[in-house]
Amino acid sequence: MIPVAHPREAFPLSPEGGRIPHSSEQPSGPDTRPWVLRFAVLPDSARATALPPALYDEDRQISVGVDTDLLPYMQTHSPTIPDGSPANPPPLDEGPKD
Amino acid sequence: MPTVLVIAARDDWPTDRVVKTLDERGATVFRMDAAEFPEEAGLAARIDDSHGWAGGVVTSHRELDLADVSACYFRTPHPFRFAEGMSDAERRFAAAQARAGFGGILTALDCRWVSHPSAMSRAEYKPYQLAAARECGLTLPPTLITNRPDAVQAFAGDIPGTIICKPVASPVFIEGDQLKAVYTRVLTEDDLGDLTGMETTAHLFQAWVDKAYEVRLTMAGDRPFAAEVHSDTKAGYTDWRSDYKSLTYKPTAPPPDVIERVRALMHRLELRFGALDFVVSPAGEWTFLEVNPCGQWDWIQHATGHPIAEGIADELLGVTE
Structure with missing residues (x-):
């Protein structure tokens, strides 16, 4: 049976390897590179958000701080600001969901 | 006992705020990430002529009876995680089976969804959003x-x-x-x-729509939480996502006709949560840009005091104003 639609449409998950697929490839030439990508920018790493260390508490079902009673969600009210690092993706609004 | 099932990444901290709010209200919460299946979570469910899907999910910390699920909060879980040593072909096969089996059982749950995953996927398409918004009477560029x-x-x-x-x-x-x-x-x-x-x-x-400012309108069920988004830089004025640090926020109240049309749009898209972006012109006209079915909202709550987590909890618990 070959499905007519990818089943992930009905149960979207982040892709394997992270929300944004990784590539080490460099840009191709102008004839094959999507036009809009000429306006792509590298986010300013100096403006990135630092996230506090956290552990997941299985009993409370939330993340808790390391060496602090403050819960991580109480310490981070800024949207994630991308810094060009693949390890620091932008907010869900800006990233692929699947 | 009625249970709110939360399917979300463990490191999605805004979800923590929703879980804590539900907990403070005495709700039973079963939170898991799809990444826990199949290695850390077991699933067994049956269906036959006399019963719908019956069974549950078991982890090392808790058990979920599918019959108890009254609501489900779905927020971009991580992918399934499989045993080390699987070949790529085996992993792909297993992932498809897990998605259809585990995901299929969960998406078949007849409960309040915020929001149902298939509705979220469908609403991701901007052309579909724009067509629906137009049909609901919202102004578009x-x-x-x-x-x-x-x-x-x-x-x-x-x-x-x-x-x-x-x-x-x-x-x-x-x-x-x-x-x-x-x-x-x-x-x-x-x-x-x-x-x-x-x-x-x-x-x-x-x-390009002339703008006085933009608005991030977060809908939790039928409740609107609107924030003006102002930027004092050219980059932030053009696209506020490009310059978060230049932004200031202010609670605002959308015009009643906009709210009515947004509710119609949410209904049409079958979404019970959405983060919508509008441009407001110097004359006060609202122009719809897009709706994010899985949009960020925590920073808006912090910046404006809007009780968005509480609104999401209300929606999950079936509390109406």
Whole structure:
């Protein structure tokens, strides 16, 4: 049976390897590179958000701080600001969901 | 006992706020990430002529009876995680089976969803959103989606003012080991003079809408939480996502007709949560840009005091105003 639609449409998950697929490839030439990508920018790493260390508490079902009673969600009210690092993706609004 | 099932990444901290709110209200919460299946979570469910799906999910910390699930909060879980040592072919096969089996059982749950995953997936498509928004009476910027340079030139000629370009899908990607982003671009004559590469894929163009400010309107069920978004930089004014640090926020109340149309849009898209973006003109006219079915909201709650987590909890618990 070959499905007519990818089943992930009905149960979207982040892709394997992270929300944004990784590539080490460099840009191709102008004839094959999507036009809009000429306006792509590298986010300013100096403006990135630092996230506090956290552990997941299985009993409370939330993340808790390391060496602090403050819960991580109480310490981070800024949207994630991308810094060009693949390890620091932008907010869900800006990233692929699947 | 009625249970709220939360399917979300463990490191999605805004979800923590929802879980804590539910907990403080005495609700039973079963939180898991899809990444826990199958290695850390077991599933068994049966269906026959006399009963719908019955069974549950078991983890090392708790058990879920599917019959107890009264509501489900779905927020971009991580992918399934399989045993080390599987071949790529086995992993792909297992992932498809897990998605259809585990995901299929959960999406068949007849309960309150915030929001149902298939509705969220469908609503991710901007063209679908725009068509639905138009049918619901919201004002849109004239929009073109094309891979034809001549169509771009014709559109630019038809629009009396400036046009912009932005990605029709995700604006972020990783290339050369670096994360890059494409934000809204106000197009110049030079930009339009060289459309090489236009044919390679779909591109989205819109008329630029004069703005006094933008609004992030977060809908939790039928409840609106609106925030004006102001920027004092050119980049932030053009696309506020490109310059978060320049932004200031202010609670606002959308016009009643906009709220009515947004509720109709949410109903049409079958979404019980959405983060919508509007441009508000100097004359006070609201123009719809997009709706994010899985949008960020925590920073808006912090900046404005809007009780969005509480609104999401209300929706999950069936509390109406």
